[in-house]
Amino acid sequence: MSAGYRLQKGGLIDRKTRLNFTFNGQAMSGYEGDTLASALLASGTRIIGRSFKYHRPRGIFATGVEEPNALVQLERGPRTLPNQQATRISLYDGLIADSINCWPSPDYDAMSILGLFYRLIPAGFYYKTFMRPATAWRFYEYFIRHAAGLGCAPTEPDPDHYDKMNAHCDVLIVGAGPAGLTAALGATRSGARVILVDEQDQIGGWLLNENRIINGQPSKEWLNAAFLELNDTADAQILTKTTAFGYFDHNFIALCEHRGPTQVNGNGLSRQRIWRVRAKQVVLATGAIERPLVFADNDRPGVMLSGAVRAYAHRYGVAAGRRVLIFTNNDDAYRTGLALKEAGVAVPAIVDLRHDPSGELAVAAVRAGIEILDGSAVTRVLGSRGVTGVDIMNLNNTGDGVIGAPRRISCDVIATSGGWNPTIHLHSHSGGKTIFDKRRGIFLPSKTTEANFSVGAANGTFSLSDCLKAGMKIGKQAARNAGISSHNRRKAPVSIKEEEADSRLLWIVPTACPTSHKSRHFLDQANDVTVSDIQLAAREGYASIEHAKRYTTLGMAPDQGKTGNTHGLAVLSQVLGTEDPGETGTTTFRPPYTPVTIGALAGRDVGPLMDPIRMTPMHHWHELAGCAWEDVGQWKRPWYYPQNSEDGLKAVHRECLAVRNAVGILDASTLGKIDIRGPDAVILLNKVYTNSWESLKINRCRYGLMLSEDGMIFDDGVTTRLAKDHFLMTTTSGNAAQVLEWLEEWLQTEWPDLRVYCTSVTEQWANITICGPSARALLLEFTDDIDLTNESFPSMSMREGTIAGVNARVFRISYTGEISYEINVPASYGMHVWTALINAGKKYGITPFGTETMHVLRAEKGYIVVGQETDGTVIPSDLGMNWAVSEKKDFIGKRSLSRTNSMRTDRKQLVGLLTENPTTILPEGGQITAKQTLSTPTPMIGYITSSYYSAVLGHSIALALIKGGRELHGDCVFVPLEDKSIVATVINPIFYDIKGERLNG
Amino acid sequence: MYLCGLLEPVPCGLSDTMLSKSMQKYSIYALLRNALNFHENWHRAWRSPAPKPEYDVIIVGGGGHGLATAYYLAKEHGITNIAVLEKGWIGGGNTGRNTTIIRSNYLWDESAAMYEKSLQLFEGLSQELNFNIMFSQRGVMNLAHSLSDMRELKRRVNAIRLNGIDSEILTTIQIKELLPIINTSPQSRYPILGASLQKRAGIARHDAVAWGYARGADSHGVDIIQNCEVTGMLRKGGCITGVETTKGIIQAPKIGIVAAGHTSVLAAMAGIRLPLNSYPLQAMVSEPIKPIHPCVVMSNAVHVYVSQSDKGEMVLGAGIDGYHSYTQRGSFHVVEGQLGALCELFPIFSRLRLVRQWGGIVDISPDASPILSKTPIKGFYINGGWGTGGFKATPGSGWSFAHTIARDEPHELNAPFTLDRFVSGALIDEHGAAAVAH
């Protein structure tokens, strides 16, 4: 391609700094300050990629976030990014970009064959076919999926990281164009704490693309002065390259701040930061986005937005083409014609839908020698891989048809303008309403539901001088509304107002034949949605805008239809015969305003920081001992401690036998501990536990069951009375937070009158449990102030004293059936006491054991684990635990226990299971049947909750819940697996020390 | 040169009030034929009639379940004088907002039967409705990240298998083979220990389900009335007699409420308090990318579920917001949490971008199972409580609810799901539905 679309002078680029980059493997260059799009345009690259559905060649259409076409795959390898808008990529040295959705190249794309079948594949065609045979969808789908999908995801993990910031301010201003800047000046001059954000890499907004006069000086100089003033104000923070992408309840706005690869790579900075801002007042100065005219083949490379063409000239010093035809319905596009003319680019004509345009700008254009073809329309675009010319015809009076003979004009760019849509996305996120301005054909913000203002072009104010005035006024107002009442009499900057005539609304530019027939009028170029698609949708009854949108996919691409939605809505209204698109409705804008990186939203909550790891005070010891870990909620718990080359099973056998025959030591610090205090503590316990608590003596412990309202077991644990109105409740490790929440919810919503306070003390105490026949002898070595005899320190009681020189609470609570001491010491002493016990315990054969051994030992005793023997459907009687349920008092869940279903005798009940072969271990989670069969479906009568090999008994044991199980003792049941069915005998669920004698040592 | 009328309202194949008794058939041949006419002869998929003063049955709520109910009432029970009243546009509630996961691997027999019936109906639904709902049986994987997850997973797989439904357990290696982009590192915070897989499960096009049923129901004469909000219930004695709507009073001796998040609001209009809580549930999609994720993944411990749509977007969802609401949007931090979980499971998605995010209002019952039931008011029926997981049940729900309304008694499929269970305590606790109930 011929180079040399760069203008001789002008633009905000640094012509001294040349940057090299590669596009589709071809070496190219641009300047510092270019975007990839401007550099590609300057190099004469026309076709950037292929379209989503028809694979039509597409070029650069816009300058900013609204770009629907010019998407590239940026970089390769782990930092690759799919679907990036070339208009949004600041050029850097060494950049590599490739076209997407085309093969082998954007110029010659194999899939463009689809374009030939376009008549066969209108909107929603896939709902009507690919149905036979029923199994074939998988096959069709394979091809459809591979044809869809645009760019490619990276194939390696993200090498970059992301951060989050939280901020508060008086006034958050979104958009640093003329309105946003004056708002920021107004608010800061009043003394407000201001955050000003803009998605571009510098402030100025649309002014960056213009050469205008403000306060008698060139607008760029005014911008510099404004920047310096704000930059020097301590309470003003300017965030550029930062997009406000979502507006949530209570003036909570989410921003995403970007850093370019040259800033990030190699120097440890985060790639993006999410800012979570809570603002007292929000000013939405988000500007407007130009919309094209919708004419036949308006998607050809070379058809561009008029404002974009002007921006490329003014900001980047690039001529979009050599002969640029302007096609407009308004005055603003004349500025583009004038700018190009001034820059020496040929402007063969301005085609205007209006008759006799007579505004100041039109006069200036005539004066500049540009031919104006009024009351005319582009009816045909020549050149399928890039515009080479147009046919122009006269419009009839109503504008719905063309008359006369076409006139052909050659050109390589069509700069089109159909007016400007206020950017009301954030206003809409916040729940704000919109109204349709019929005269101008635009949606405007109306009622707000949050503390915010829309100002400037975002509010339909398009003239520069009005924007400057309105911004200043709203800035001051926002500061006042935020409670800042300083006097600020500074005036708004002024600019000469150019009077503009009304535009002419013509949603579809007619051609010589109906839109649905040959021509393609594109509404949504990103998703290849045409006017005839919308017409088809309406014809088939998909007449609500949401239906039409979903049926045609209008506005569903990553650009979210920024240039096409209003037209889509207007076309639908016309088809339906309602004149007012406002009545047809607008689809609700949803966050994010522009796509946001998923990694940025995840922030630091990934990898090891995904969820906090909770470690007990003895964690380090376990680690050195080489334990295997089990995740229990957020806790890391030792699962077992393999020695030498032991496998898990062997380790557990060894640990089990050590506890039964000598002494074991367990880190039970993860048990939930809730400190309950207050005169009404007993009342609270009585309400949440099934048993009663008045009679519990000080220093005694009691086991309790907690039910939810439906009568189902929710948690269990032992609670100790420390003083008259002071208790320590323990909960299961996994449920500690839920139990505290549960207590708080009841206390705060149902029983606010109870004088009782609950505090989590789980982390404050280490719990070191020693159990086994030698436990007492071992403990004796460590205390001289606790009498350990059964008489003075019986089971289910607590003593305070010194253990290894540390103040401790020692509980005689056993979960293994052996004599057992739970030694609670302040967390920071945990490691000291633990190692002391380990060292002294060597002579007794002390053995650290983990959760698995604990589970085997408790199962030998028939003790339950909440969450294993219960699953939210189990009531106390199912487990034979009615002994823990008070008949007399009320408690949560009590009423549910007398429901008919709770009284049924065929409820699933806890039983023990024995296998014929003592070494067969039944699978946990195995389902149980009454009859031996492998055929399915088959009725199930229960399932296995726990199953282990018991080393002390020398055979396997299992616990199960079986329908009417207590009546089945002695019977055989079956556990069908995929290939075999195992026979088991139902017995009482206590396997070891049935009388419970070992508890007392 | 001639003048073309571009802007005239498009002629419809059928006038609005005419009955489209014979449905225009969709097929590749029909597409070909219509291509020749520039697609100008397609009929409306469903009519847009004005409401009649009286119907035999009124269905309130034009979501998938309501439309399916109307369809099966007409098709299976010959009741065709039906109106479906929808306050907005059909399918605009949770039907058009969900992440479209369809599976039947439920633990309890009662649920398994209901969801399996639905899955079987889904398997033939495109053909039955002559509308491609794009049911993609790509398999649903439920991940386990802890020993207790694994134990629970095995229990489920065993139960599901013995109920005659396909289900299997995958090792971590098998998971990685099927889905190479998933993070199975044993070093991750909650390493993947295994998964269950239901191969027949998958995803479908949600809008198509609503539209297909609407078209089917319409072809049997059902009136689908959009932009018609029900604002009150009319009762006489112990019987329902009609509804007040924004389009006036409409009478019917039988009324079925199928309104998802608004079910309890509508029941309250008839004086019935339902044990339902309404919460926002959010979902979102990424930008479209070339195929990379061949199945559906759900995880509870690393809380997110993920599939890739035909268009190439990653479709994401997770748990409900923590507070009650009727606004169809949720809180930002819930989104942040889900995407953290996503990056943990699929580190390569970190650089992709989120394109759209939205919320629906889900109605959660105490046992996380639906309510398909008669009520103390004669002729007044409730179909709700589907909460976060009812899309997959759309056909079975409509099918059994139609039976309930037509015969004034529940079908054996929905007999366990009546309101009585909250009195008797015969709950069907699906809170742990492996363990996200989607």
Ligand SMILES: Cc1cc2nc3c(=O)[nH]c(=O)nc-3n(C[C@H](O)[C@H](O)[C@H](O)COP(=O)(O)OP(=O)(O)OC[C@H]3O[C@@H](n4cnc5c(N)ncnc54)[C@H](O)[C@@H]3O)c2cc1C
């Ligand atoms: C984000 C999200 C993700 C989900 N993911 C899944 C999933 O992956 N798999 C799955 O199986 N399920 C999922 N679900 C759940 C599923 O979407 C619902 O259970 C199901 O779609 C409910 O269908 P419905 O027809 O009952 O309700 P809806 O589709 O909500 O229909 C109810 C209709 O009632 C109308 N209505 C309400 N009040 C009135 C009134 N007063 N008058 C007239 N009309 C009224 C509403 O406008 C609405 O159209 C998800 C839900 C959400 C929100």
